[in-house]
Amino acid sequence: DQQVKQNSPSLSVQEGRISILNCDYTNSMFDYFLWYKKYPAEGPTFLISISSIKDKNEDGRFTVFLNKSAKHLSLHIVPSQPGDSAVYFCAASGRNNNDMRFGAGTRLTVKP
């Protein structure tokens, strides 16, 4: 059961432009959402998170937006840098619940 979906397997943007990665979920019980970044041959690393009581969280070049009514979240990276090229996973979990569900990932390529 794909409770978390990332419908774009890949995304290519030019350096300096904005990257927008999207994620949809189906379970309205999800309470906490995260984005992870993964380089080849490494485990995913935590990037940014947002709880369901917020609709936006910003950390430097990274901003996550949550639209609970649409069950949609997005990650904005601006400006994009070549070092941002990686696979980005969206994840969601319920309150006090470490049963975290991940999307299939979106491969971001930032071209110099």
Added chain:
Amino acid sequence: KAGVTQTPRYLIKTRGQQVTLSCSPISGHRSVSWYQQTPGQGLQFLFEYFSETQRNKGNFPGRFSGRQFSNSRSEMNVSTLELGDSALYLCASSPPSQTQYFGPGTRLLVL
């Protein structure tokens, strides 16, 4: 602080064999979760252990099992290996917050 470590990093087995993977969490983290990553499937949740007890379980067959020791180290076992079990197995540990910190993974190839 040392990160999550997983051993071995790479493993080749044949169908029908069994395998045990090991994970050492970040010091002080009591929750350990296991995930399977295959191309196109993203990260699929296997199970989560907290204080030596399995707290959550994903939708995997009984051939996949795990345990956690009193020092929070965890092992995952897969019996009667199938070709489709070839994947990257990731372990993640977490403090009381919900942010998980991942190890580098064990890449398993079943021939």
